[in-house]
Amino acid sequence: MVYNFKVFKKCAPNGKLTLYMAKRDFVDHISFVEPIDGVVVLDEEYVRGRKVWGQVVCTFRYGREEDEVMGLNFYKELFLASEQLYPPPEKRNWEPTRTQERLIKKLGENAFAFRLTVPAGAPGSVTLQPALEDEGEPCGVHYYVKLFVGDSEIDRSHRRSTIALGIRKVQYAPSKPGPQPCTVVRKDFVLSPGQLELELTLDKQLYMHGESIAVNVCIRNHSNKVVKRIKAAVQQGVDVVLFQSGQYRNIVASVETQDGCPLQPGSSLQRVLHLTPGLSTNRDKRGIALDGQLKRGDAALASTTLMLDPDQRDAFGIVVSYSVKVKLYLGALAGELAAELPFIMMHPKEGRAKMIHADSQADVEMFRQDTVHHQESVEVY
Structure with missing residues (x-):
């Protein structure tokens, strides 16, 4: 043979x-x-x-x-x-x-x-x-x-x-994905009754590179404020653990919409926003974390760093993480409401x-x- x-x-x-x-x-x-x-x-x-x-x-x-x-x-x-x-x-x-x-x-x-x-x-x-x-x-x-x-x-x-x-x-990517990410945040207003509620859900926890992320946004406006626009972004967190202050974030995908806005008091709104993080739209951004490259290698955004014990980080490396952040803009006086959900982005084993x-x-x-x-x-x- x-x-x-x-x-x-x-x-x-x-x-x-x-x-x-x-x-x-x-x-x-x-x-x-x-x-x-x-x-x-x-x-x-x-x-x-x-x-x-x-x-x-x-x-x-x-x-x-x-x-x-x-x-x-x-x-x-x-x-x-x-x-x-x-x-x-x-x-x-x-x-x-x-x-x-x-x-x-x-x-x-x-x-x-x-x-x-x-x-x-x-x-x-x-x-x-x-x-x-x-x-x-x-x-x-x-x-x-x-x-x-x-x-x-x-x-x-x-x-x-x-x-x-x-x-x-x-x-x-791990063989067993974690639970579906979901969070609810609320905002009270000084001298104004009621709350503004934002519920944020991802369709799953684990995404592969190049895969579209579906962000389910549900807004319940029980306040007397008006939601004027919505912005969603995928943030890449880079933690240079050699330094105490070596943490920063890069936006690698974003979308902004006024569909369904302005959202008046007493109304609710549900939207699904799609985000696809990738290097093709971020080649001019300095400091974006990429997968380690060999000569002539095709570059890609760095995968999420998985650790056995997140509290015991090696003092000699770079830890990468990803999250989706959604902001509701209410105007100059009312401010904004934000919610954030972490997720994992990696290459498949196959x-x-x-x-x-x-x-x-x-x-x-x-x-x-x-x-x-x-x-x-x-x-x-």
Whole structure:
């Protein structure tokens, strides 16, 4: 039987180390993260007497590169995993995948399988959209696998004998959605009798990227005020947990209507407003959170960040959330009434996630090409 599958390949500049990986997206299942598997091929004459180390590095850029002056640095680096790949350990508590076994069989005796484990709770891959005039590396959380030759894991690696391949840590939509979001808010008026009541309901809690959100708005005007217009918006919350004040919101979709307005005292109104958040209408907004990108990747709005314990946020990352906010405008003197509902927006497990698990069928598909020097996809037979 002949197996045909594609893998990612990247060589060190001096050609003495070569990295092979079947995939570059690693799924965060909240309680654990998929292990990072690969194969390294080395030149034994070059490595002789030294060791080859493999590391998973998480980088966090929280300021523009062009603003780094006078020693000021807006960049942090976290080493999440570090293992000696060569000489290989005598005992290991894991078995090579079928892809690793076939690569070793094809590449020969100088090929060694490895596995790196990222701890649960590590931050997700997120990129903050730069402005059109910004230059340099974009802000956000990025991952890469680093392989280098050295005597110890803390040795300063030499660029010519080092490999760095970008990867992503991703999450997919949970299999069991939560309860249907619903809220009711009321507003009293000084020196005026009665209340204005706003009931807000979403058709479900979990939405996929590109899906339209149906917002059911029900207004009951028991006051003597007049509702003049209605505005609904999808807000993306970005929490840069490195800072206490690093929280802000971006409007990624909005709609405004006067249909049924002005709503007079004693009247009621029910409307369904449709919102479709997407990147196509937000490409000019700086600071929008996007899914972590590999080279030449199709950008998309960042998915909601799911955490095992929301109170124990990692101090090294970006937490993304979404909510629908509806405002009723009553005029300059009466003010406004607002209601807000959180929801989850993610990618489905099927489709993109199917490639993540393709290794079990020995049919690993390369889903994204990278133009980094010395990197290519190769077919293995």
